[in-house]
Amino acid sequence: MPIRRISSKWAKTEALLASPELRGLVPDTRPFDKQTVRGMLDDYGMIYVKPVNGTFGQGVIRLGKTAGNDEGYTLQAGEKQQSFTSYEAMYDSLLKLKRPRTYLSQQGIELLKQSGRRFDFRVMVQMSPAGRWETTGIIGRLAHPRRIVTNYHAGGTPLPMETLMKAHLENAGRTSSGYRRQLSKLGVDVASVLGKRFPGLKEIGIDVAVDTSLKPWILEVNTMPDPFIFLRLPDRSVYRRIRRYATAYGRFRRAKRGSSKSKRRSGGKR
């Protein structure tokens, strides 16, 4: 069976929502339209809107509603932040900024920060040669200081999980190894659920947000995840195992042409 790619964020999110164990870890996700966006801003105060078939953080927009009596809204896309005094004005700008594609609306998670920069995690889960789902890599991504997405293609910096989580975990009396185990299990749970819905799946990369209470949230699942980001970890054995598993299920078959850095960098999704 060929390696499967499922590009619709909807299809993948719906599969997770159908799972009683995972449903609570998925932010509320709904279609994009004027009333839904308004209602979700009332409910959550902050939401993300993004293309259903997006990649690399492109077209992702963050919307906020200011608390209190005065109606106020904020919108950020790229490095540009704007404020509005009415919902109508904000929505007009949003329609101009958004790409002409199908979007979805998602409850916003306040990401943890380091030096004022947001960060989240990529959890890589692969089918092992022994035929079991295994979490093979976890890496943090620290957003560009003025951006709302952590993607490498949007100026994000890959960093070891421990570097980003150390202080937050210590404050909560928790250990890095315990948290790593928690994220690893989450990864295997997500892969098991999606693997049943989409037979032929061999690897996934989960974007995991951690909120201020250290609860992990599943932002999206990628079915052709970028393996090369794991080259940025000091522990080289992580990438070696990822590559070994991927070679076993045929992901690297056509990579023989050359292994120059630029060619390798252009493959896969971050």
Ligand SMILES: Nc1ncnc2c1ncn2[C@@H]1O[C@H](COP(=O)(O)OP(=O)(O)O)[C@@H](O)[C@H]1O
């Ligand atoms: N609901 C959300 N709450 C907080 N941050 C989010 C949310 N959705 C997306 N983001 C941020 O935007 C980035 C890109 O969004 P994502 O859904 O992964 O789309 P893409 O396919 O473009 O990577 C995420 O890695 C995260 O940093």
Ligand SMILES: [Mg+2]
């Ligand atoms: Mg992503």
